[in-house]
Amino acid sequence: MDNIKAIIFDLDGVLVNTAKYHYLAWKRLAKELNIDFTIEDNERLKGVSRMKSLDIILEIGNITLDDDTKNELAQKKNAWYVEYISKLTPADILPGVIVFLKSIKANGIKIALGSASKNSMLILTKLKLKDYFDAIIDGTKVSKAKPDPEVFLKGALELNVLPCQCIVFEDAQAGIDAAINGGMLAIGIGSKDILKKANLVLPGFSNIIFDNLEL
Ligand code: BG6
Ligand code: MG
Numbered sequence: 022m023d024n025i026k027a028i029i030f031d032l033d034g035v036l037v038n039t040a041k042y043h044y045l046a047w048k049r050l051a052k053e054l055n056i057d058f059t060i061e062d063n064e065r066l067k068g069v070s071r072m073k074s075l076d077i078i079l080e081i082g083n084i085t086l087d088d089d090t091k092n093e094l095a096q097k098k099n100a101w102y103v104e105y106i107s108k109l110t111p112a113d114i115l116p117g118v119i120v121f122l123k124s125i126k127a128n129g130i131k132i133a134l135g136s137a138s139k140n141s142m143l144i145l146t147k148l149k150l151k152d153y154f155d156a157i158i159d160g161t162k163v164s165k166a167k168p169d170p171e172v173f174l175k176g177a178l179e180l181n182v183l184p185c186q187c188i189v190f191e192d193a194q195a196g197i198d199a200a201i202n203g204g205m206l207a208i209g210i211g212s213k214d215i216l217k218k219a220n221l222v223l224p225g226f227s228n229i230i231f232d233n234l235e236l
Contacts, residue, residue, distance in 0.1 A: 022234060026186040028125050029176045029200075031068065032136035032159075034192035035210050037113050037148060040067060042105040047078060050098045056082030064215060068193030070137050070166040071095050103140065109147040117226030122153045124230035131155045133176035135189065137166060156180050167195040170203025177205075188236070191219070206236055 034040035044063045051058035062081055066074040075095050079086060086094070125132055133156040134141060141159035145151045156179035158172050165171040170184075177184050189200035192210045197219045200207035208223060209216030216222050220236055223229060 022236065024186055025130060025188055025206075026182040027131040027133060027155075027177065027180045027188075028231075029133045029135040029173050029187055029189045029205070031189070031191045031193065031196050032134060032141055032144060033138055034067060035115075035190050036118050036150065037109065037115060037144060039106055039109075039144060040192065042102055043067075043074075045105060046098045046102040047074060049101055050075075050094060051078055051082070054078075054082055054084065054094075056084070058082075064194065068137060068167045068191065068195035068199070070160060071099065071139070073166050099140075103143070106140070106144060106147070109144060111149045114148050114150065115225060117229055121226045121229050121231065122150075124232060126153070128231050130231065131180045131182065133180055134158060135172045135176045136160065137163070137172065167193065168198035168202055170199045170205075173200055173203045173205060177203075188234075191216075194218075208234075208236075 030036055033043060047066060048058055056078060058078055058081060065077050072095055075091055132154050134154050135158050137160045139160035156176050158176045162175060163172045173189055174184060177187050184204040187205040188208060189205050190208050190210055191197050191200060194216065197207045197209055197216050201218060207219045208221045209219035210223055210225060213222045
């Protein structure tokens, strides 16, 4: 742990449980398209971009659509999603996150966000979390979706640290792969059965401080 200089956090499903709202909005869209979309299928959507998520749903339903229609559907899903998250407040930050963030800062470690979401800024503002971050890389700044490591490598670059000096916290398989592909340590938030490749998996941040992390 001595060489660790930065921690990069995914947003949805790690700092706040917006993953459930993404699922609800996609499920609503899938229903309109008569596609049977399950919570198991939803694991494939975690961490990947809006358009790639739509492509996965259409693939499940065996449906091919032109780009204009796909853009309309993606916008529709996003409008529902934004409506669902409109009531987010700091009380929605997941348990233990603030204490953990403070313990990182107290150790002189930098903090970055590495999220595929174009709604990241909106969410961080609602949660009043923005000031904790030394760098924010979100869906508006990247062109390659996780498992490509672009989002995390850009974070490391902006913080002026090496990939091997970073730990990534992720709730998505694609995100764990992205961290590993970028040469970073990956800590999964969730279940070991799903996040098999992570260096460590924690159920959440309750009772976790930086000083006690063991990798
Ligand atoms: C990721 C989520 O953080 O952001 C994905 O895990 C989501 O489920 C992606 O598709 C893009 O989010 P948005 O808010 O730009 O549609
Ligand atoms: Mg996530």
